[in-house]
Amino acid sequence: MKILLLGATGRTGREVLSQALDAGISVNVVVRNQRKLKLVHSALTVFESEVLDREVLRNAMQDCDAVLSTLNISRYSDFPWSSLRTPEAFLSNTIQKVLVIAAALNLKRIIVISAWGVHETRQDIPFWFRWLIDRSNIGAGYRDHERQEILLKASSLDWTAIRPVGLTNFKREKLIRTTVNDNKPKPGLLISRSNVARFMLQVYRTHSFVRQAVIISEA
Template sequence: MVNKRILLLGATGRTGRLVLEQALAEGYQVNCLVRSPEKIKIKSDSLDIFQGDTQNRDDLSKAIEACEAVISILNISRASDFPWAPLRTPKDFLSQTMSQLSTVAYEQGVNRIVVCSAWGVAETKADLPGWFRWFIDNSNIGVAYRDHERQEALLEASDLDWTIVRPVGLINSKKAKEVIESQNNQPKPKLLISRLNVAKYMINVLSKPKTSKMKVVISTL
């Protein structure tokens, strides 16, 4: 079991909750920065919850203290899963957070960061089925993809030891499966992956040096 302290951003989301559970199960000490602490139902001596805004440098500075790494599972939030549902977060929420986080992490000597992005961001958009590219171009789904791209660019321009994880379509299955790692569309990704498998992968990849500066699409059979 490890005893490393990490900062987790996005712990109250559907995937973030599973990342938190997995991190604690693997023996990590976890700091969470969230707007609404009451949404975190887990109680653990290994968990410290900080209330604040991930776009705020002071809030990030407090939450990242004593951490050795960061996992971000943040996303642009909509009022529902309907593609044209109104946004609940700013259009630049991810990139504004990363702009602050990369500076704060550098200042506090926290080098390792694993970020959850999405298949279809940047150059991988060309690999998507045509119908899904249409939704990205014509609905509020695309807001998140465009800001993930800005977030990724900020990471790539930083001196951080980053890994960008791009899961395919997310489902809620609780069945653990072997994860397929794809780069440059090889092997061709499958269309779905469970949030649980994403959570497990995010935790596992945290301590794998070979994934440094790597952008990887993940899916399952």
């Protein structure tokens, strides 16, 4: 078992990386700055690229059986109107590169973290959060998650888009509620990053929710 993990230095990505290594999974990561990773492990291989260069991505994907992405559109702070740190189309541009390389390498499995509130689930999120998405820089991430999902659905690969509800930093392990298509069962409002990571790796190991977008929350 060997994966390429994109977004390994982010808050959710760090959880996925730690849990994957603890589970005996070999992990390649592509990061802008190796010093931000602050981790050395015999099963970890680090590639450095400031702009997710296509050739670096290809080298990092070699011999992997899946790509897992926790990338997001980041801001300089959690304040909703904070300026964007990454380009508005960062996710969709990156997944376009990944899809082309994956096809060339015959790599079929791609799992990405998306968001509850994209596409048909927009009507299900609280009104005040829809207002924030429409009027603040939070919306840039949601719009690019949508573009990313459109690209995945148009591909022939075995993709899964995981749409977590509101993220917390609690570490306790809890049962995970999954919601697909008909919004049943109704999702809760919160899930921890550690539980998102646990679910993402479970989806990878069991090859489940193929070509599906699944909402996850804590039961």
